[in-house]
Every structure is written in C-alpha cells, then in structure tokens.
Amino acid sequence: MVKIGIVGGTGYTGVELLRLLAQHPQAEVVLITSRSDAGTRVEDMYPNLRGHYPDLLFSEPNVERMGQCDVVFFATPHGVAHSMAQALLDTGTRVIDLSADFRLRDADEWAEWYGQPHGAPELLSEAVYGLPELVDHQRIQQARLIAVPGCYPTSVQLGLAPLLEAGWIHTDGIIADCKSGVSGAGRTAKLGSLLCEAGESMKAYSVGCHRHHPEITQGLSDVAGQAVGLTFVPHLTPMIRGIHSTLYVRLTADNLKRNDVEIQQLYTARYDKMPCVDLMPWGACPETRSVRGSNLCRIALHRPQNSDLLVILSVIDNLVKGASGQAIQNMNLMFGFDESLGLTAPGLMP
Ligand SMILES: NC(=O)C1=CN([C@@H]2O[C@H](COP(=O)(O)OP(=O)(O)OC[C@H]3O[C@@H](n4cnc5c(N)ncnc54)[C@H](OP(=O)(O)O)[C@@H]3O)[C@@H](O)[C@H]2O)C=CC1
Ligand SMILES: CC(=O)N[C@@H](CCC(=O)OP(=O)(O)O)C(=O)O
Numbered sequence: 001m002v003k004i005g006i007v008g009g010t011g012y013t014g015v016e017l018l019r020l021l022a023q024h025p026q027a028e029v030v031l032i033t034s035r036s037d038a039g040t041r042v043e044d045m046y047p048n049l050r051g052h053y054p055d056l057l058f059s060e061p062n063v064e065r066m067g068q069c070d071v072v073f074f075a076t077p078h079g080v081a082h083s084m085a086q087a088l089l090d091t092g093t094r095v096i097d098l099s100a101d102f103r104l105r106d107a108d109e110w111a112e113w114y115g116q117p118h119g120a121p122e123l124l125s126e127a128v129y130g131l132p133e134l135v136d137h138q139r140i141q142q143a144r145l146i147a148v149p150g151c152y153p154t155s156v157q158l159g160l161a162p163l164l165e166a167g168w169i170h171t172d173g174i175i176a177d178c179k180s181g182v183s184g185a186g187r188t189a190k191l192g193s194l195l196c197e198a199g200e201s202m203k204a205y206s207v208g209c210h211r212h213h214p215e216i217t218q219g220l221s222d223v224a225g226q227a228v229g230l231t232f233v234p235h236l237t238p239m240i241r242g243i244h245s246t247l248y249v250r251l252t253a254d255n256l257k258r259n260d261v262e263i264q265q266l267y268t269a270r271y272d273k274m275p276c277v278d279l280m281p282w283g284a285c286p287e288t289r290s291v292r293g294s295n296l297c298r299i300a301l302h303r304p305q306n307s308d309l310l311v312i313l314s315v316i317d318n319l320v321k322g323a324s325g326q327a328i329q330n331m332n333l334m335f336g337f338d339e340s341l342g343l344t345a346p347g348l349m350p
Contacts, residue, residue, distance in 0.1 A: 082119025
C-alpha cells in the first residue's frame with residue numbers, strides 16, 4: 001500500500017482526492033492537513049466519506065510527519081508547496097502538487113503571472129509536468145516532484161495536441177473559448193461564487209490575462225516544436241463541476257485536402273490505448289455532465305462548412321481530470337500501477 005499525505009484537505013480538490021482514494025486498492029491516506037479545522041474528523045466535515053476514513057482527523061501541517069509518507073499531495077493555494085517541497089524531498093517522500101507552483105519552467109515568468117517571487121526556483125528543473133497523455137511515462141515514473149496541470153490547460157492541450165504535433169494547422173490564431181463550473185474557483189468564500197452572483201448568468205473573465213495562458217502556450221509550443229499564438233477566453237458558467245473548451249484552429253494550405261476520416265484517424269491513433277481520453281465519433285457534442293466525477297477527457301471534432309476551420313470540443317471534470325484524478329493518475333505511474341487504477345468509474349448522468 002502507498003502511504004499518502006494530503007496538505008490542504010478541506011478544499012474541493014482535497015476532498016475529491018479523498019473520494020477517489022477511498023476506492024483505490026493500493027492507497028492508504030494516513031495524514032491530512034488543515035490549519036483552520038485541525039482536530040475535526042474528516043467524516044464529520046464530509047459526510048459523503050462516512051465509513052471510509054473512520055480514524056482520520058485533520059491535523060496541522062508537520063513536515064516531519066509528512067516525511068513518513070511515500071507521497072504527499074499538495075491541494076493548497078499557490079506558494080504553499082514552494083515552502084515545503086524541498087524538505088519533503090530530502091526525507092525521500094515524493095511530491096504531487098496540484099497547484100501551479102511548478103508548472104511554468106521559468107521562475108521569472110511565474111513571478112510575473114502569480115504576483116509573488118517564485119519560492120523554490122532550484123526545484124524547477126526536476127519538476128515533471130504531469131499530463132500523462134503528452135509526457136513520457138518514464139519521466140513520470142522516475143519523478144520525485146510532479147506539477148499537476150491546471151484544469152483549463154488539461155482540456156485545451158489534450159484537444160489540440162494531435163493536430164499541432166502533426167503540423168497540420170497554423171500555430172498562430174488558435175482560439176480557446178472555455179467555460180468552467182464554479183468549483184474551479186475553490187471553496188474559499190468569494191463574492192463571485194455566491195449562488196445569486198453566479199447562478200442564471202454567464203460571463204467571461206480575465207480575457208487575455210488569465211494565468212493559465214502561459215501554461216497552455218508552454219505546453220502547446222512543446223508539442224508544436226515552435227511558439228504558438230493563442231487567444232484564451234475563460235468563462236464562468238452556472239454549474240458546479242465541468243470544463244467545456246471549444247477550440248478553433250485553421251488547417252494549413254498543405255493540409256486542406258485532409259478529409260474528416262483522416263483527421264479523426266489522427267486523433268484515434270494519438271490517443272490509442274490511453275484510458276483517460278475518450279474520442280467521440282466525428283461531429284458529436286460531448287457534455288460536461290457525461291464526465292462529471294470521472295477521470296475522462298472527452299473529445300469530438302467538427303469541420304463546419306468543410307472550410308479550413310476545425311472546431312474541437314473537449315470536456316473534463318475540473319476536479320477530476322482537471323485536478324485530483326489526474327494527480328492520482330500520476331501517482332499510479334510513479335508507483336508502477338496501471339495508470340487508471342481506481343479511476344475507472346464512469347461519469348454521473350444526469
Ligand atoms: N478547484 C479546481 O477546480 C482546481 C484547483 N486547482 C488548484 O488546486 C489547489 C487547491 O484548490 P482548491 O481545493 O480549489 O482550494 P481551496 O481554496 O478550496 O482549498 C485550499 C486548502 O489549502 C489549505 N491551505 C490554505 N493555505 C495553506 C497554507 N498556507 N498552508 C497549508 N495549507 C493551506 C486550506 O486549509 P487551511 O487553510 O485550513 O489549512 C484548504 O484545505 C489550488 O492551487 C488550485 O488553484 C487545480 C485545478 C483545478
Ligand atoms: C472558475 C475559476 O475561477 N477557475 C479558476 C481556475 C481553476 C484553478 O484552480 O486554477 P489552477 O489549476 O491554476 O490552480 C480561475 O480561473 O482562476
């Protein structure tokens with residue numbers, strides 16, 4: 001059994017880790033932290049977990065105790081993993097960070113987007129970006145420190161990677177029009193997350209200046225082998241979970257002759273035997289509710305009016321494939337298990 005610690009257990013990604021790990025045959029959660037709820041029983045705070053963690057209480061973060069775990073997940077705000085990761089790695093404990101602390105390779109770029117100096121630049125060179133469908137599994141297996149991708153970056157990169165890798169589309173003028181549920185904003189009380197503010201309404205936010213922009217372009221440029229030009233517009237929608245990304249790209253002149261079957265085949269081959277990507281039939285419209293609670297990214301391809309424009313639809317559950325499920329997928333690879341062990345439950349319909 002893998003002995004697991006979780007820092008930041010009272011947030012939405014923390015409780016989602018607990019929900020998923022409760023069904024994992026090789027996982028034992030031995031420690032979970034919260035400063036404000038230290039001493040509270042996990043099952044008292046989250047009744048959905050009753051019977052699964054009878055002896056687990058939230059405790060104050062303590063690096064010495066965390067260092068007795070095989071792996072520690074950070075489900076904390078940005079900057080927290082910076083302050084504890086090195087000490088944990090020194091004890092031999094591996095770290096899987098759900099925050100953005102180690103996602104950008106450049107410490108100055110991170111400081112610019114996150115508004116604070118990078119707290120552990122010396123660890124950046126060894127951090128592995130944990131998007132298992134696009135990263136060499138051997139790198140994840142050997143990693144001591146995993147940076148779990150953000151939710152929007154997961155859906156956008158998985159939707160675009162095959163076409164960019166193949167070089168079939170223009171690398172500039174890419175548009176990612178993305179919609180998120182409100183749980184993406186976390187559990188901490190915020191005016192914009194109130195039912196009366198977010199319900200029965202939809203709005204764009206951080207247009208052209210969202211902190212996921214550099215993360216997405218870093219990943220897309222890696223797969224394209226050159227810089228990409230991206231317009232990314234996130235929207236808040238009145239649902240609890242889910243991300244729906246509508247991606248617009250243009251075929252290059254050399255590839256205009258490609259037909260629907262060839263383009264679909266490109267994706268089929270790229271995601272062959274990848275259990276956490278589900279490619280739907282050409283022209284389908286995936287629904288966020290179909291991946292609710294599951295670790296799947298569901299993708300479908302369209303070519304309206306048979307022009308040079310392709311539309312790719314990519315949906316995930318922000319808390320699962322966009323955070324905690326993907327974190328466990330990485331843990332599975334790190335500890336030599338099947339990558340989807342404990343993660344095969346289908347989505348919740350309706
Ligand atoms: N929500 C989502 O859809 C996604 C979130 N993420 C990222 O995952 C991380 C967690 O997100 P989410 O669960 O929504 O966050 P929440 O705000 O809901 O929860 C944060 C947790 O971190 C703990 N915490 C806060 N400050 C500290 C600190 N200084 N030291 C130790 N623990 C601390 C809190 O407990 P306490 O203060 O009691 O210690 C709480 O348990 C964030 O970085 C987020 O950006 C990534 C992808 C998707
Ligand atoms: C709806 C909403 O507010 N979503 C969050 C993104 C989700 C998130 O937590 O971002 P990280 O993965 O980088 O941590 C936002 O736009 O800031």
